[in-house]
Amino acid sequence: MTDSNTFSRRDVLRGLGVGGAALFAGVDPVLAAVQRDAPHGDGDHSVAVTDPVEVESFDGTTIVATLYEPDVSDPQPAVLTTHGWGGTRADREPLARFYASHGYVVLAYDSRGFGASGGQVDVDGPNEVGDAQALLTWLAGRENVVTDGEDDPRVAMDGFSYGGGIQLNTAAEDDRIDALIPRWAWHDLAYSNAPNGVLKSGWAGPLFVSGRQNGDLDPQFLQLAGPALQSGQPSEELLAYYRERSPVSKMADITTPTLTISGWHDRLFWVNEALANWSGIRENDVDSRLLLYDGGHDFEGAPSTPVQEEYIQESVLAWLDIHLRDGDGASDLPTVSVYREATDSFESADTFPPEGFETETFALGDTVDAGDAPYFLLGNGTEYANPTLSFDFPVETETEVVGVPRLTLPTWGAGGQANVFAAVQTVDTDGNATVLKDQVAAGSVQNDGPLELDLVAVETTLQAGETLRVTVALRDGELVDVPVPGVGSDLFEESETPEYLYVTADGDATLEVPVRRA
Structure with a gap:
């Protein structure tokens, strides 16, 4: 079953060479769709935008960001966000304006090696974690950001895909983050790319090529990932590299309240991975909640209804209200929210699967x-x-x-x-x-x-x-x-x-x- 939009492994191999940009010309629009947000309603505040903002990271690398500030006189909590694989901070503009219009100071940044930021892409590894920590410290130095101590901002992180993975990896190293909203994130990149040892080459190939086209990839990743695509079999070294950059290797260290959002149609990071993150964080006696809807890394097969979009918007605001503003949103946000296609509504539950199953x-x-x-x-x-x-x-x-x-x-x-x-x-x-x-x-x-x-x-x-x-x-x-x-x-x-x-x-x-x- 092949057509003009289908790539065989031989196609992928050709794409790894000089002709990759031409071969995967049709892939960029697909990966660009990973970056998009659903429409967000505006809040009550006008928003001032400062761009670019340059922040020096732990190793001297320049991280470039955009600052969104609400028209509020008193200090406010902050939201830190970055983009998906191969994207830039511009992809987060709708989400950033959404939060800023609701009174949050928002910093959206180009992840290391992508966009205007320096350095090389380390697949949300130690370098990207160090970058996020430097940005947290920078936010704490802003007069209009609420702090809980020296260099400790009142802050949440929100982002999709690659921008979801960095949240969990950073939280395992830094307890200054007050709330997480990882959307479409992974639990174990080794499982994501090769579940049960079978390479998901239909995703791995285009993502690899997109990373080369849109970023500066770390040589170690290039040396490990390229041969896996050529052979059709990931090496143990590559799988270990992935696990080191995954929550699966550090679940006990993630003690930040987390609202995990995942999509039934996601064929890159399955709902199974969201379930593992949600339950693993919950075992740490941390406020851990789960929201499942018809979204994810799959677009034609995953329609998003207005009911879903509105529910997610209300949920993320309630989540930040609970953990950044000491609000009473907890009563309005279930432990588990499961979208049911048959009724175009969400079922609230305390467990997964819900009661009665x-x-x-x-x-x-x-x-x-x-x-x-x-x-x-x-x-x-x-x-x-x-x-x-x-x-x-x-x-x-x-x-x-x-x-x-x-x-x-x-x-x-x-x-x-x-x-x-x-x-x-x-x-x-x-x-x-x-x-x-x-x-x-x-x-x-x-x-x-x-x-x-x-x-x-x-x-x-x-x-x-x-x-x-x-x-x-x-x-x-x-x-x-x-x-x-x-x-x-x-x-x-x-x-x-x-x-x-x-x-x-x-x-x-x-x-x-x-x-x-x-």
Whole structure:
């Protein structure tokens, strides 16, 4: 399944060379969309803008920023924000003006190595953390910023994607931050780029090229990431590099109140990662809240309704009111907010999945006739093998699904490592199948090992007469309904070998799904 907007790994390899800018000409608009904000309503204050502002970082590097100040005479809390990968501080202007119009002093900056800032891109590593700390100190020196002590501003951080990762990494090192709002952030970059060891090359390639085109990348990152794209297999050194720049390696050190915002449709940083951040910070006895909506690093398949935009705006203001202004917004902000597409509304909860959901185990063997041997040949373009295998479970009453499904599938005959892909689908009464949130999970099996795989977190409501389906394949392009714009259907690296795999739908083959029935 290829088209003019789909890049194979060979395309990516060519893109790593001199002709990369021409090859990925269609990628920049997609990555630019990562930077955009939903429309924000204005507050009661007019905003003064100072640009540029230059701040000297810990190592002498110049970090360039824009300062947004409300027309308020008394000192106010501050918000520090930066952009996504490959972006600039200009991308944060709508968000910065939104907060400033509501009375916050906002500093939006070019992350190191991007835009007008100096230095080299270290993938939200120690250097970027040092930059954020220098900017916190700079804010504390402003007369119109409230402080809680010397060099200690009353401040929150808010940002998307790359601008979300820096929040968590900085908070692990610096307790001066009073509140975080990481949107579309990762938990473990090693998992993000290669979940269960399968390279997500459809994202890794364009992001790598975009970083080279729009920033000055650190040589260590270039030396580690380039070969991974060429081979289709990330090295242990690259995975360690990613983990060092991830909350997964420092969860116990993050003690800043955090409102985690993530999108059901995000195919770069799955909701699973937001769940890990939310629960991990919560275990530190810190105010940790979760908001899930139809957003993320996927644009055509993730419409944002006015209900969602308004809810998020109210939530972030309530969050800052709680932790920066000692307000009473806590009563209006649930621990967990889950957007439900069927009702275009948010369900408030104290847990995830929300109350009333129980994990139900579906036996894949129940979909096989008793007289049939429950053995299947899963193929990858071979003549006698199935390109996909599906297991169907009819729904007799209205059934809600919210949470992380888990698939257990005995396999054999791989003769090596096989990359396997799985998706949960709904099938309507006319037989039309839809991949839930366009999400496909990846795993790998060695020789005769079973596939035990947490699928991507999803939400949906099925009506009586519809069908819940799980489908597996050796190529994720066989499963995708909506390609990522500019990237295509194949997000993951296919196995070099084998071309087929035997699958058993016996008693050990199960799909576990969190459900709530009417």
